[in-house]
Amino acid sequence: MKYVLGHKNPDTDSIISAIAMADFLGDGYMPARSGDLNKESLFVLNEFGIESPELPELNEVEGFVLVDHNQEAQMFDGLDKSKIEMIVDHHNLGGLALLSPIFIRIEPTGCTATIIYKLYKEAAREIPENIKKLLLASILSDTLNFSSPTGTEADKMVANEIARETSIKIDEFAAKMFKAKSDLTGMPISRVVSADYKEFEMGKFNVGIGVFETVDPAPALERKGEIVEAVRELQQEAGVDYIFFAVVDIVVDMAYLIMPTDKEKEVATAIFKGDLEDDVLKIPGVVSRKKQMVPSLQKYLENV
The missing domain is CATH 3.90.1640.10 (inorganic pyrophosphatase (n-terminal core))
Structure with a gap:
């Protein structure tokens, strides 16, 4: 077979x-x-x-x-x-x-x-x-x-x-x-974080990026504290150098980038233009991991 x-x-x-x-x-x-x-x-x-x-x-x-x-x-x-x-x-x-x-x-x-x-x-x-x-x-x-x-x-x-x-x-x-994609009913937060998670080699760093695409970001963002903890656990389990998790509002084209440590915040705020508040960077116009998040992060980290 x-x-x-x-x-x-x-x-x-x-x-x-x-x-x-x-x-x-x-x-x-x-x-x-x-x-x-x-x-x-x-x-x-x-x-x-x-x-x-x-x-x-x-x-x-x-x-x-x-x-x-x-x-x-x-x-x-x-x-x-x-x-x-x-x-x-x-x-x-x-x-x-x-x-x-x-x-x-x-x-x-x-x-x-x-x-x-x-x-x-x-x-x-x-x-x-x-x-x-x-x-x-x-x-x-x-x-x-x-x-x-x-x-x-x-x-x-x-x-x-x-x-x-x-x-x-x-x-x-x-x-x-x-x-259907946006439905969080019955989903443990660990599953929300890992369901659409990928790892990438960026220069000398291994980087994990998870995405949750939704027509209504509010239910996910209300569980931001749980998400941060789940992202930290996933980072330890995966052994990546950096990890990011984005709640993506596909209606208004907005990414809410959730970062578990100051290390991710330093990188993200150097790359993306947005408002940072309480571990969440609000980035207008960003919806694609492949076309927007990965290239920007890769360009930055390959020169660190």
Whole structure:
């Protein structure tokens, strides 16, 4: 068995890209997940009657196809890099070293799903109806319905084409997805902090950045004290040099950056223009970890 696998702490694009790419590759390839699904991903799969992928069985695997990531820190724990045969991604290439050449498709799109849609079209393959709908959901999720600077014209073109073919109303469906994404009901604060958490190498430092995207930041910000404590615990567990957690208001395009120590505050206030109050830096216009937070932090920390 060969697994198609997204990154740890999977988001909707990571899960859907694994499902769609496994369908594209065909027999012998199975979608898998590298962690628990978030509420948005569960909503999407339930909406279209798709079962959630299982965790991979590493003792049975013959090969891996990685989607939506390529940095080693974001790979499933215990994954044998020598068995990676393909990467399909929309993030910057993160210094992965392999012993053998592999197929790599990386494009600066808003999500991996758009690239997979292109693969179907280039191969003149019919896309199953349920896969089309999943790909649309993935695009809307990763681009925040095109309110994020990560979105591209290619993403918009694919989304509009799928919407026409499936009769899905983009704004209405996106609103339902984002409502599910924002729901904190029954979620321990440790899960809120870690559900969309990634680690990056920035110069000589390892940096962790968690994000919680929501249409209403108030319920999360009311638990700021709990979040700070959970972020500190995650930093100790992960062993990163710096850690940041952003509550992102996707309605008004505002990031509330929560920082556990003065070290993070010193870095963040040197980079981002915003108001700092009680461990929270309010940053207007920032919604994207990939396009805004990571590049700014990387540029600063690589010169420290």
